[in-house]
Amino acid sequence: MDLILKDARLAGDATRRVDIGIDGGTIVAIEPDLGADGETLDLGGRFVTPGFVETHIHLDKSCILGRCASKKGDLTEAISEVARVKGDFTPEDVYARGRKTVEKAILQGTTHMRTHLEVDPTIELRSLEGILQLIDDYRWAIDIEICVFPQEGMLNNPGTEELMVEAMKRGAKVVGAAPYTDTDPHGQIDHVFAIAREFDADIDMHLDFGTDTSSFDLDYVCRLAERTGRGGRTAIGHVTKLAYAAPDVLAAAARRLADAGVALTVLPSTDLFLMGRDRTEGRTRGVAHAHELLHHGVNCSLSTNNVLNPFTPFGDCSLIRMANLNANICHVGAASDIVECFNMVTTRSAKLMNIAGYGLEVGNSADLAVLDCADPHTAVSELAPVLYAFKRGRRTMTRPVAELHRPAGHA
Template identity: 70%
Template sequence: MDLIVKNARLAGSQTPVDIGVTGGRITAIEQDLAAEGKVVDAGGCLVSPGFVETHIHLDKSCILDRCSSRRGDLEEAIAEVAKAKAGFTPDDVYARASRTVEKAIAQGTTHMRTHLEVDPGIGLRGLEGVLQVVEDYRWAIDIEICVFPQEGLLNNPGTDELMVKALESGAKTVGAAPYTDTDPHGQIDRVFEMARTFDADIDMHLDFGTDTSVLDVDYVCELATRHGWGGRTAVGHATKLSHVPFEKMQETASRMRDAGVALTVLPSTDLFLMGRDRDHAKTRGVTPAHLFLKQGVNCSLSTNNVLNPFTPFGDCSQLRMANLNANICHVGSAADMDECFNMVTERPAKLMNLKDYGIEVGNSADFVIIDNATPRAAVAELSPVLAAFKRGRRTLTRERARLHFPGCGCEE
């Protein structure tokens, strides 16, 4: 064997096992594995499939020094980034996206879906830069591109052609931002049409705001059912669903479950942008994903933006998103804490229809060693990732912190 990870504690198991890897794939999971190969001792720590990021924006990350944020709302963020995009070049996008991807790798992320903007202002320069990142970092992370119209589609001539070109040039998923168009349902119709033409999955920015009189997710569910796109359609943000009564939330969740429409909640961005219309009793604006899970909706948690006007912070830690979500949404039960971990691992893998994910014999050897014993403890304590592996190759090492007690002889 090429690699044997000893004393690995898997989720839901009390007894450590050994994981054998050959040719980049898991070939054995058993106690006291008798085989020769390079040995890594997990020391009884949790070994989990790598984290999965379903909703991040590599192309516009790390641009705080080019933008201002006075009001801190969605409209300002879109306008500020639109101005900054005029100066983007493929090399500039590559440099910033690489910086962000390296943060993600350092936090144990092994799969990613990045949402990427095209419009007449930026053209395909962002795509060109990110495509090179996809190729150059394949040794540590698989990155999928979702192309979408941040500044409108039907009301922004030339954007449609650019989205088609991006799908022809390497984007695998098509997205939307209907609230930026004068005809939101028209944009949704066109995106489903593109998806059918290119046999692409769909991942939309949707129902961002507080006005619950109209929910576009209802129309998305209708089209997903009509076109047989259940299990291939996801919506992100959906902050309006945090403002509806519980009965309405259950009704919408049931509709999403039946249509096979998944939900991605973006705790950091939604918390930062929501509640700007109030000077007191500010709303959190983060939809309680764990309640949608209980209705049968597949859900994920994700980072969204890093160091830009939409979210002026971020270290690309999916465990941090799980912990933040638990705090915001009053998650306390052991089962719900476990689900917070699942929403940054196996559930987003399902959302992205990854066929080779998970610690099972035959799957790609993409996993992390986390400095704790269980998923819920890892979420609660924000436990560091000590090591990461991609196709059986070690891609990350992090040393544990050491306390220098008086007299220990280790002060220097």
């Protein structure tokens, strides 16, 4: 074997310890006291998980905080500030900033990523060119797919749809939307589903970003997903309106999403930062309660969204931190729900992206992370650091274990 990870704990039974055998980039054995030759790494009973999965991030506009203002801190300002500076983006600039963010993600144990990428007559395909090169250069550590979408509208922004189609031809794998920025939101959704059919692509939309619960676009998306047979291949992100919905409205929306097979990504850091700014006191959190949606059968993920820009002026690309933040914001205390926060950055995220061969099973790709803890509950509750990560069986990062230096005479 190429590599044997000795004395590992897996999710589901923290008392059981196993060895994980890897050969040719694939998991070939998971059993106690594996009798095989090969390079060995003793994990000392630490927790091994499939690599983290980032379902919703914006590499093209990460790390631009120094170029933008963030005075109001709301969604309108964030969109306008990025629109103001992105005309100066070049492929090289996008590559350099995206590289910083991708390397942060790798150091946090992320092995798969979906980046949402803007095209329109202002930026044209320059960001696409930079990110395509980035994908090639970092394939050794992370698989990245592009979801192309119209941040500033499609039908009200002539030329945007043609650029989206061209981006799909040049390598984008998923098509997205931001209908709340369009003069005809449902028209934009119709066109996005048409592009998805043309390219047999999955769909991932920014949707229902706001506080007004009198209407939701998610119902229209669910109807189209059912009509076009795209259940299981359609996802929506943000849906902050659900954070303001009455319990019966939330339950009805959850049942609708589950029946249609539409998944939902919650972006805790961005939604917490942007929402609630319409009030001077008693400010709302504005983060949809993913665990309540899970209880109704909706597949959900948690993700980073933006890093160091006006949408989110923070970010270290740690999905464990995002899981912990979500648990705090949404008052998640039940042990099973805390574990689901972990699942929403691993197995549930992989399901949302329809990643083949993902998971800690014999025959799957050896895309793994080792955390300095014993189980997923502890990983989330104590923000356990990632010590090692592997992509197709090759180690991609190492973080030394923290160590106390006690003075002499202190036990």
